[in-house]
Amino acid sequence: MENQHEHRHELSFTTSSGEFLSHNLDRRNHNSTDRPIIKEVDFFSASPNNKSHLTANHHPRDSHDDHRIITNDGSSSTPLSDRPVNTGLNLTCASSGMPRSASDENLDAKLISFQGELRMLHEENRKLKSMLDQITRSYSQLQAQLFIALHKQKFQIQKVEANRSRSGQELLMDPRVSTNLNVNEVVSVSEEKTEEVSVSVSPTSKKGDHRPHLGKVLGKQPSNSAEHALDRSSQSWESSKSPTLLQDSKTQDQQHADIPFRKARISDGCQWRKYGQKMAKGNPCPRAYYRCTMAVGCPVRKQVQRCAEEKTVLITTYEGNHNHPLPPAASAMANTTSAAAAMLLSGSSSTTSKVEGSGGGGYLSCMPYASMATLSASAPFPTITLDLTQSQIQRVGSPAGVTFPLPLHGCPQQLIGHPVFFSQKPQAQAVNQIQVVGQRLQPPSPSSSSMVDTVSAAIASDPNFTAALAAAISSIFGTSINNSNNGGIGIAHANANAIPLINATSVSPGSPQLPQSCTTFSTTN
DNA sequence: CGAATTTGACCAGCGC
DNA sequence: GCGCTGGTCAAATTCG
Numbered sequence: 001m002e003n004q005h006e007h008r009h010e011l012s013f014t015t016s017s018g019e020f021l022s023h024n025l026d027r028r029n030h031n032s033t034d035r036p037i038i039k040e041v042d043f044f045s046a047s048p049n050n051k052s053h054l055t056a057n058h059h060p061r062d063s064h065d066d067h068r069i070i071t072n073d074g075s076s077s078t079p080l081s082d083r084p085v086n087t088g089l090n091l092t093c094a095s096s097g098m099p100r101s102a103s104d105e106n107l108d109a110k111l112i113s114f115q116g117e118l119r120m121l122h123e124e125n126r127k128l129k130s131m132l133d134q135i136t137r138s139y140s141q142l143q144a145q146l147f148i149a150l151h152k153q154k155f156q157i158q159k160v161e162a163n164r165s166r167s168g169q170e171l172l173m174d175p176r177v178s179t180n181l182n183v184n185e186v187v188s189v190s191e192e193k194t195e196e197v198s199v200s201v202s203p204t205s206k207k208g209d210h211r212p213h214l215g216k217v218l219g220k221q222p223s224n225s226a227e228h229a230l231d232r233s234s235q236s237w238e239s240s241k242s243p244t245l246l247q248d249s250k251t252q253d254q255q256h257a258d259i260p261f262r263k264a265r266i267s268d269g270c271q272w273r274k275y276g277q278k279m280a281k282g283n284p285c286p287r288a289y290y291r292c293t294m295a296v297g298c299p300v301r302k303q304v305q306r307c308a309e310e311k312t313v314l315i316t317t318y319e320g321n322h323n324h325p326l327p328p329a330a331s332a333m334a335n336t337t338s339a340a341a342a343m344l345l346s347g348s349s350s351t352t353s354k355v356e357g358s359g360g361g362g363y364l365s366c367m368p369y370a371s372m373a374t375l376s377a378s379a380p381f382p383t384i385t386l387d388l389t390q391s392q393i394q395r396v397g398s399p400a401g402v403t404f405p406l407p408l409h410g411c412p413q414q415l416i417g418h419p420v421f422f423s424q425k426p427q428a429q430a431v432n433q434i435q436v437v438g439q440r441l442q443p444p445s446p447s448s449s450s451m452v453d454t455v456s457a458a459i460a461s462d463p464n465f466t467a468a469l470a471a472a473i474s475s476i477f478g479t480s481i482n483n484s485n486n487g488g489i490g491i492a493h494a495n496a497n498a499i500p501l502i503n504a505t506s507v508s509p510g511s512p513q514l515p516q517s518c519t520t521f522s523t524t525n
Numbered sequence: 526c527g528a529a530t531t532t533g534a535c536c537a538g539c540g541c
Numbered sequence: 542g543c544g545c546t547g548g549t550c551a552a553a554t555t556c557g
Contacts, residue, residue, distance in 0.1 A: 274530060276549055289548070303548090 269326065270294050272302065283308040295324035 272290035280287045285306035292300040299320040307313035 273528095275551095277531070278547065278549095281546065287547085301548095 270300070270322070280305060285311070292320075292322060294322070294326075298323050 271293045273293045274288055275291050276289040277286050278289070283305060285308065287303050287305040290302045290304065292298040292302075300322050301319050303315075303317040303319075305315045307315055
């Protein structure tokens with residue numbers, strides 16, 4: 001009977017509803033006299049050679065394939081109906097006194113019935129496992145959102161209390177205070193949408209430095225983490241807070257420094273060194289300037305700035321061409337980006353309708369994934385691409401993950417030169433720009449249609465994309481897009497998943513690489 | 526202590 | 542010419 005337990009245990013283990021399966025096994029066992037369960041399990045021995053072992057003397061350990069049928073590893077599962085199985089149930093029915101042939105037929109019918117039942121169980125097992133996975137994911141997401149919500153609530157309460165406790169005389173004595181308060185309000189609004197600062201900041205004990213440091217919680221950040229820098233930039237704003245507020249926020253940060261939630265950090269695969277930061281006109285968020293440091297003298301630079309309209313959108317503008325090979329891991333994502341852009345090239349009207357129908361950023365802050373719309377703001381005309389990196393983006397709550405950069409080495413030729421991918425600085429390359437504008441009106445080549453369809457389907461199922469696109473277009477055109485649904489809790493991580501959409505292949509062979517620029521819009525949820 | 530980041534200063538382009 | 546804005550530099554600061 002020890003073997004019996006062993007089998008039952010494994011069956012239960014491989015079934016999401018182990019209790020249910022065990023129940024069925026017990027029931028079947030009762031129907032088959034006192035024969036050990038082992039022999040019933042052996043019905044489904046995977047190897048035809050085991051047919052000879054399907055006897056009452058067969059030891060279950062002799063047929064490991066029995067377990068393989070219903071292991072969690074679906075790849076090793078073998079269809080039961082594909083092999084003739086000697087059920088051995090004649091032993092259980094031998095006492096019936098039926099003729100041998102009739103008994104065999106009866107057993108065959110039973111066997112078919114059992115096989116069908118097992119298949120059903122198998123299918124149910126698979127469904128239950130998928131359900132369990134989904135539930136687990138949802139649980140993680142909800143847990144993360146709960147942490148964020150609690151943290152935000154506490155933070156806001158403490159901030160209100162801090163504001164109340166401050167004396168009006170203090171406000172009058174230091175003219176910087178009022179100004180800083182305004183800044184704080186702006187920062188607060190930003191935090192309301194992204195929770196960037198509130199989620200994972202931790203205090204620093206260094207003298208005179210009241211800025212919380214993400215790195216202490218998130219671990220060492222790669223130098224190419226643009227959003228990290230932006231986070232720190234946002235925290236730099238907070239460095240201008242009054243000491244009272246700083247003290248409060250510091251306390252708050254200390255209280256939540258041990259929050260298990262970690263933001264997913266996305267890099268674009270290149271190494272960037274920040275060389276400047278400026279406050280841009282019309283945007284309360286600072287613009288950060290980065291230089292590619294993957295190779296000496298690489299002229300590529302990028303600017304990262306949060307969208308003024310939608311703080312969850314990161315605007316990353318690339319300029320120049322890399323003079324070095326880019327990480328190979330980025331090629332897959334680059335292809336995806338190219339395909340996605342091809343979709344957009346296929347028809348802007350459908351894209352627009354999707355944006356309008358998406359309800360703005362309603363989903364933007366609710367989804368655990370990020371997608372990316374890409375615009376070019378540096379060109380005299382708005383251009384749009386997108387990045388479907390969401391499949392590679394780490395889920396919130398999972399260990400810090402990194403996606404890889406996507407140089408457009410694999411960019412389809414029909415995309416090269418199109419303004420969506422290839423916008424040049426007007427003041428620098430006026431002639432080339434005219435060519436670009438001419439290409440702008442050209443439809444995509446038919447060869448891209450299948451890819452377009454594929455990507456279109458993927459995009460259609462991604463509300464994040466439409467939300468990002470809505471914010472991007474809103475930023476560019478200044479149109480108001482309905483954001484009434486944008487009340488969800490955002491998962492705090494910014495995707496500076498900037499994608500260099502420009503590649504040397506976009507320049508005719510032999511010609512010098514001209515400075516090029518492209519702006520990407522990435523959602524940060 | 527080295528590397529990366531921050532940040533004020535400086536410079537250039539552009540419009541008035 | 543002046544002011545505004547964006548981009549870059551480089552010393553100071555921070556961090557591991």
